[in-house]
Amino acid sequence: MPLPAPTPRKLEHLRDISLRGYLREDGLVDVEAHLTDTKTYGFPSEHRGQVNPGDPIHGMWIRLTVNEDMVITACEAASDHTPFAVCPGATANFARLAGLSIGPGFNRAVNERVGGVEGCTHLRELLAQMATVAFQTMWPIRSRRMAAQRAAEAQGAPRKRPMLLGTCHAYAPSSPVVRKKWPEWSDQPPEPAKAE
Numbered sequence: 001m002p003l004p005a006p007t008p009r010k011l012e013h014l015r016d017i018s019l020r021g022y023l024r025e026d027g028l029v030d031v032e033a034h035l036t037d038t039k040t041y042g043f044p045s046e047h048r049g050q051v052n053p054g055d056p057i058h059g060m061w062i063r064l065t066v067n068e069d070m071v072i073t074a075c076e077a078a079s080d081h082t083p084f085a086v087c088p089g090a091t092a093n094f095a096r097l098a099g100l101s102i103g104p105g106f107n108r109a110v111n112e113r114v115g116g117v118e119g120c121t122h123l124r125e126l127l128a129q130m131a132t133v134a135f136q137t138m139w140p141i142r143s144r145r146m147a148a149q150r151a152a153e154a155q156g157a158p159r160k161r162p163m164l165l166g167t168c169h170a171y172a173p174s175s176p177v178v179r180k181k182w183p184e185w186s187d188q189p190p191e192p193a194k195a196e
Contacts, residue, residue, distance in 0.1 A: 010040075011040050012039065012040055012041070013037065013038075013039055013040070014036075014037070014038045014039075014040070015035065015036070015037050016034075016035070016036045016038075017033065017034070017035050017036075017126065017129070018033070018034045019031065019032070019033050019126075019129055019130060019133045020032045020033075020133070021133045021134065021136060021137025022137070023137060023140070023141070024065075027067075027068065027141070028065050028066065028067055028073065029065070029066045029067075029134060029137045029138050029141075030063055030064070030065050030066075031063070031064045031066065031130045031133045031134045031137060032061065032062070032063045033061070033062050033063075033126040033129065033130050033133075034059075034060070034061050035058060035059075035060045035122055035123075035126060036056050036058065036059050036060075036081075037056065037057045037058040037059075037122075038053075038054050038055065038056055038057060039051070039053060039054075039057065040053055040054075041053050042055075045083065047083065047084050047085055048083070055081075056080070056081035057081065057083055058079075058081060058082060058083070058122050059079070059080040059081030059082075060077070060078065060079045060080070060081075060082075060120070060122055060123055060126075061077065061078045061079075061080070062075070062076070062077045062078075062094060062123050062126055062127070062130070063075065063076045063077075064097070064127075064130055064134060066102065066134045066138065068138065068141055068142070068145070069101070070101055070102040070103060070134065070135070070138065071099065071100070071101050071102075072097050072098055072099065072100045072101075072102065073098060074095070074098050075094045075095055075096075075097040075098055076094070076095070077090075077091040077092075077094040077120075077123050078091055079091055079120070079123075087120065090114075090118070090119050090120045090123075091120070091123070093113075093114050093118050093119055094114055094119065094123060096113040096114060096118075097110065097113060097114065097127075100113070102131045102134055102135070106127075106128075106131055107127075107128055110124060110127050111124070142163075146162075161185065162181075162182050162185060165178065165182065165185055173185060173186055173187040174186075174187045174188060176188070179191060
């Protein structure tokens with residue numbers, strides 16, 4: 001359902017964010033984000049001169065390379081358009097994210113490495129969404145690993161706790177999704193057998 005009709009208004013600011021997940025030939029995943037901010041009006045900038053309507057105020061890129069265990073193996077950032085000439089000086093610091101695991105505590109760890117004056121607010125804001133895209137891109141790889149795990153379990157190996165369990169409303173232990181996918185990890189009683 002779309003939003004209700006708004007009160008009459010005029011567009012002032014546009015922020016476009018694109019996120020892409022790529023499966024690399026070497027089995028790693030690249031997640032790339034691109035952020036662009038523009039205004040619908042022109043204005044003078046002390047650092048850039050006249051900024052015309054539609055000229056990017058921010059034009060920034062960031063790429064995370066992630067392995068199957070959701071560990072960042074590399075991070076690269078670039079700032080093509082910034083409000084100040086010094087802004088691109090923070091991009092090299094994002095390489096510090098290599099070695100971080102995407103999971104609980106990720107946002108805190110990002111802020112420890114590239115928070116405040118060590119980073120860029122706009123690039124940092126993209127990282128939580130990039131983590132989600134990394135999970136979604138990695139899903140086919142992890143799905144194959146889970147299938148291999150199920151095959152091992154069929155031969156007597158113990159079943160591991162699903163990594164997605166407890167990460168959102170749908171994967172809550174009390175959810176009907178969990179009851180169906182992973183009944184042994186559900187807080188709910190098993191579904192009654194259907195009569196044939």
